[in-house]
Amino acid sequence: MSIVVSGKYIVTPYKIIKGGKVVIDDNRIVEVGKRVSEPQGAERLEGDVVIPGLINAHTHLAMTLFRGFADDVPLEVRLKDHIRPVEAMLKPEHVYAGALVGALESLYAGVTTVASMYFYMDQEAQAIVDVGIRGELSQGMIGITEESRKEAKRKTEEFVRLRGNKDPRIRVAVGPHAPYTVNKDMLLEAKEMAEEYSERLGYPVMIHIHVAESPREPEEIKKARNVDVYKYGGVASYLYDIGFLHERVLAAHVVRPTRRDLSVLKRSNAKVAHNPQSNLKLASGIAPIKEMLNYGITVALGTDGAGSNNNLDVLLEARFAALLAKGRDLDPEAVPAKEALKMATVYGAKALGREGLGEIKPGNLADLVVLDFSSPHVRPLEEDRIISHIIYAAKSSDVKHVIVNGEIVLEDRKPTKVNVEKVKEKFEKAIRDLF
Template identity: 40%
Template sequence: MSTYLFQNTYIYDGQMERGLRCDVLVENGVISKIEAPNTIDDGHVSLIDCNGEKLLLPGFVNGHTHAAMSLLRGLGEETPLMSWLKEQIWPVEARLTPEYIYWGTALALLEMASCGVTCFGDMYFEMDQVAQVSLAMGMKCALSRGLIGEDQKRVDENLKLIDDWHGKKGLLSVQLGPHAPYTVPMNAMKKISELALERNVGIHTHFLETEWERQYLRDELHCQPVEYLEKTGLLNTPRTILAHGVWFLPEELPLLKDSNITIVHNPNSNLKLGSGIMPLPEMIDQGISVSLGTDGAASNNRLDIWEEMRHGALIHKGVRHDPTIIKAKQILTMATLNGARGLGFEKTGLIRETWDADLVLIDLDRPHYLGFDVETLPVYIVYAGSSTDVEATMVKGQWVYFNGEFPSVDREEILKQAAQARKALIS
């Protein structure tokens, strides 16, 4: 495994007061030294001379996605969630083969790696394919098998994923993936929570994405949302990820304080599907852990966390008529540390000695960074930056993206295979 020295770079992570100019040494997949600029010996290392014009951020974490849906981009556009799923997406998904899911996921990984994403939480099916392609590329992935209905076969597949992949190479983790309260009966949800506790793994589910779902909980399941989470044991698992959480009421949030919950904010998917805008400021006030996600490429339509950071800040300022309501630093923590923790990855999401070298190298020598300093770096990143500033992306000390190339995989082959899969699916 190579040793890398980022010489004279800026670094920033969401927990730092301000940016810092320094040398960063990466050895054996971890950040081994952070010292004053131009002080670490550059012998016997691969040198990345940053010359005070680059920034290292922790790798972005896409907290909720369905990677292989990159094959379905553009399908059922501009349709509300339930008819989009039932009439447009699910019939096509029924034709997905393991091979298509492999190439669709690979396609999504090209996009994510080039945007600086190093880790993603994926809920889909044929998850062995997702595990294999993530390992082949060297990306971190939290796998969950989407569970629909009360189906032991799907649950067994999810449990087998734990046996086969959980912890593999420090890149993979596994969660149980009950799809949503409206697709999984309540007693089945409860059993899944019990299994999570028994097997010491997290849960990844959709929750309160639309207003319709809130009404469904009330009218069909006779529960308020937090009561549902309590009754089904979702508050008792080692970790529970709720994708969306758009329709929580502010007064319900204190009940989730100090809980095992991470809510994944998917602002662009929620806007595009017209689902609504989540009460993010109140969630942060209550100390609830919130991360960021893109959801699938068919509802976003990008897999770019920069876009989620920018919109995740701007929409709340806009609807609350208050520019102070959310800070760039908080958004950066959501995009990195909170995502990693929610997905069960340790020592991931900060730039600290002994933490995993999951890093994004950003070129600051661009017109829109003119005038930044260590204090303003976070706001430049969130409000002026974009994924086109990403020069390279590293996971556990290995490049997954470097200057337009993908050192660990064959980009042309992925594009060719994904195009064939797409054609076979949608014709």
């Protein structure tokens, strides 16, 4: 099927095309410009501003179940005393219901790809396919005892077998949870697994891991793994020196990197998912994004789970990234609006090893968001102000249409593939069950 999307402005985001059109054939963008050849019988969509689908490079999709639960307590206490006891009761249907709401919330916010790590990932994959967005999904692996290591590996194997190549919307990743919950041997095993899967599946399988999520992490690693990361020069330095860090590692958070951490992240070409709101809410600090970008590190944006944010709104995350960097470094140019938009799109695609996403250009996959800029808060509609509006003024409720893989999945703010009332019912039932 063909679709022609017209926009007063097309933001690729490298350039802005005024009065432009995007032609989609099947699941790919075939033409972008002011004058295009429009296929006969093509479906038509139009709006004010067209941008690439936004990319959430770090979340735990089903954790919508924990939104507003045990807020405002220290991260370690929250996980140990509040979240983990409920997670121990989770059944596949709860994860499916939580992920459905997460995928739907993402869709409404113009987020077309999510990198999520959790449990029962086959259920998350199903929810994502049902709503019609994309997922890069990893089964969270925790390897403290020999038995838990084996079990974690078995579950990942099973998930990869089930979902590795089943649907074009889903890619798998390997998810060793964090350096304090996974020992050195298992980290290296995860690296081997990712290599083997990449070969088997024919696409780059990423390793998704939390790194330096809080300033307390070095102590956690010392306590749990008896490793003194300071001897290596920091958490990322430890991962580098044991031979784990490489270009397909997606490190979430990296809140307090040392100078050596930054240099090994750059040298290994590992990617960073910056989660500004979660880092603030969990009192973990403000990551040095200007410095990371200056080092040439790829920095994408993540929301983290809805339990620690409390939303999955990547546009808002981009605003936080831009504002926090300015405030942190007392530098208005630290992260300009244009850079923040790239973090939410092109850098996100790069961080996930997804060539073909993140930019509106011929040959790329057709993941597009059409924004409605008719409201007063995004006026005036001038070309040189559009990117500023997207980052500093727009709301996710300005998202009007969303196309993923050449399919219209949100039209005039109505999801086309799922019944919203039924999703809510399922979700409420899961909440009643669990809490």
